[in-house]
Amino acid sequence: MPRPALRDLVVDIEEPGRDFARGKAQRKVTPRRELAQLTPSTHSATEILVAQNATRLPELVPLRFARMLTNPFAFYRGSAAVMAADLAAGRSSGIRALCCGDAHVSNFGIYAAPDRALVFDLNDFDEAAAAPAEWDLKRLVTSAIVAGQHEQYPPKAIRRIAERAVSAYRVGLDTMLGMPVLDRYYLRLEPERYRERLYKSSAAVLDRTLRRARKQTSSRVFGRIMTRGPDGTPRLRENPPVLQHIDIDAETSLVESLTEYLDGVSPDVAMVLSHYQITDIALRVVGVGSVGTRCYLAILTGPTGEPLILQAKEASRSVLDEFGRVRQPSVLRDAIAAHGEGARVVIGQRILQASSDVFLGTIRHDGRDFYVRQFHDMKGTVELEGMPPKVFGEYVISCALSLARAHAQSANASMLRGYVGNNDTVINAIVEWSYAYAEKSLDDFHRLRAAAKAGDIDVADDPAR
Template sequence: MTTPSERAARGREARKRVPRSSHGRWIPSAQRPDPLVVLEREAQDRLPELVPLRYGRMAVSAFAFLRGSAAVMAADLAAQRHTGLTVQLCGDAHLLNFGVYASPERTLLFDVNDFDETLPGPFEWDVKRLAASVAVAAFQNGSTKAKAHRAALVATESYRTTMRSLAKLGELDVWYQRIAADDLLPLVRGDERARVADRIARARRRTSLQAFNKLTETDASGARRIVEDPPLLERIPDIDRVTLGKIFSDYRSSLPEERRLLLDRYRYVDAARKVVGVGSVGTRCFVLLLEGRDDGDPLMLQIKEAGRSVLEPYLPATAYDHQGRRVVCGQRLTQAASDIFLGWMTGPEQRHFYWRQLRDMKGSAEVETMSPDTLRTYARLCGRALARAHARSGDRIAIAGYLGTSDVFDRAVADFSLAYAGQNADDYAALGAAIAAGMVTAAPGA
């Protein structure tokens, strides 16, 4: 077993392969794939009637484009030399993939909350994705180049200093680390504190019961049904008992034994196809309405298709053949606490899915309205949360050794984020031009 000193030395040794200052460079290679070709390739396995909706959502802003183009940035990051210091990556660590949610103990936590692209890979890929999203958000909100650079710098600095602090802790101390939502209020001042408190309060109200009241109604026969809102929410035909039984049996087997007993206390009521997110639009996603002791005891579950990670072409083979299991295991490894109904199953067409509660006090920030000061505060929080997540799976001591005590890495990644924000703007403009020319069909307004 290597000592902490040896692990730190391993991190410093990685600087010879990839100097910290080298992370500041972004020069697209002549072989860089056309971003629209990358997006079209992704669309081939999606529901064709929803692909225009995906493009419509991506066309709203440069930040929305960044959210939907994880595959584009994955290819760009993979074209650069990497440290080889591996963690369980979120894989899509932009600002809106952080947020609050309820732990099994009903404590509201702040953490990374999207794992569709999770895979083991070099830690800096997540850091660069986060910093680039900070820069893109800053420019979209009207910040100057200097303020955008400062915001990205703050996110990276927070990651580095948090990782160095975690490197000094014992294994269990690191594992038990968490960020409680109530701890966020001291970080903000004045009117912004009131807005954060309001968003936390709203998140606490986002439960299965709230979703039940919003998304369902009683039909003429007195039965509860999900309310349709095409194309965003469409009921699916009644599922035959054999198919339904297979679906639940497969999912049930992925849960711990005590959760299986809990699931068995609910009965199936209704299901619908639901459109979610930006980058996920077109993947197969469903919501299920279940009922417990009576019709006032609902549970709403979300079933989301899990395709191959956008990082997969550039990294060693995953340990999991089942993509739903990949997502679930990555989430359980990375988050401080995870949904008690988190599980996976294989669908009737041999597609892979993962399950979770539709709403369990989940909430996210309104990045588009943040002032420069608030964006910096939020960027710092996200950098801290990302370091905590990485420290659970990677060698935090080696990463801390690589990062060091100076701000060399911070400034380099901040420089990269500005350059990549410019690349993202060019790619976003290319999408807009393709839509205007009729080469890409986009459905606006949904």
């Protein structure tokens, strides 16, 4: 019987032994040590970033560059497209998984699961797509190096963190694939359960992050960004260009598009949303790499005035597809054709994340694709600035284990396990490549700064800083 198209994305449990052997055989096609070779794209980082800006709001592009030029780590965070192009130019394992596409250390964090437990996991899926699995791992390890250098950690500490991250990923992958499929599927990292195993300083960071996460609710955001009009109606408190109203025609059109979203959510979520009405809509600037994409906040209020804030964020082609040139499996191509790039993001989040937002959905608006989610639902970002090296190392290991759990859902997980093996060959190769890429990323940062100084790109003052 032919396997369904969905096999491209879900766990393959039919012949794990054969797939393990196929993974080992793949070493002859791409020897593991060749994963250390960095072959940059023929296009410069500045060229790629300028090309990526072509479909973005032109008035916000200078702000994107301003945020990326804050420091080398901010540049790295915003240059996923550059890294995808560089990865595509070099050697790869050829073993594809459903990847996050932007698995740097700041794209992991704490959020509330539907049962309101606080979970640690990947939390950004804008670039989710199929790609060689080690691309995610290289993005994670390089980010640890770049962040560690930015924090001026001792070189030996940075290398130890990088090596332990790859080792933790390998051990995590072995552990996940040794579990029953449903156990692996339900597995999630609830940090409060592991607090006593952490260093004292790590536990303190966790406690602060959990406290902040619990405060990040629609009610709190509502209080910060809304004010009361003369008639008592809640109205957005503008802070352009970071947060501002859109014109009435655009707002009306967006409200109409949201009916498509309601048609796609589950009946219970649709019933919940039926108790709310849209009070206001705003355009909001988000992130570093996402600046210039269209992102709207829909402020809803319930029968007693309680707020619910939904975010509709523009979804463009994944950088793994557009710049990494990875042909996507038919199940993703079909979903994109039917529901837009937002469907790719939603599929990626639901598969890669241990427990996802019940409000996830998609819309198409004004010829563009969007995905919808609840905004700031107890989302806690781990503050990396000023973090001691030992604490940062524990954090990176947690990221690596979460990434292993995410990749273990893919069809080729057993094949990947066979390719990686149990010795240090892959560890050494990934770390060597990541150090080389950290150097390239720093050079790209300086070249972008030179382009700004020469007037080749426009850079705005960042009102958020």
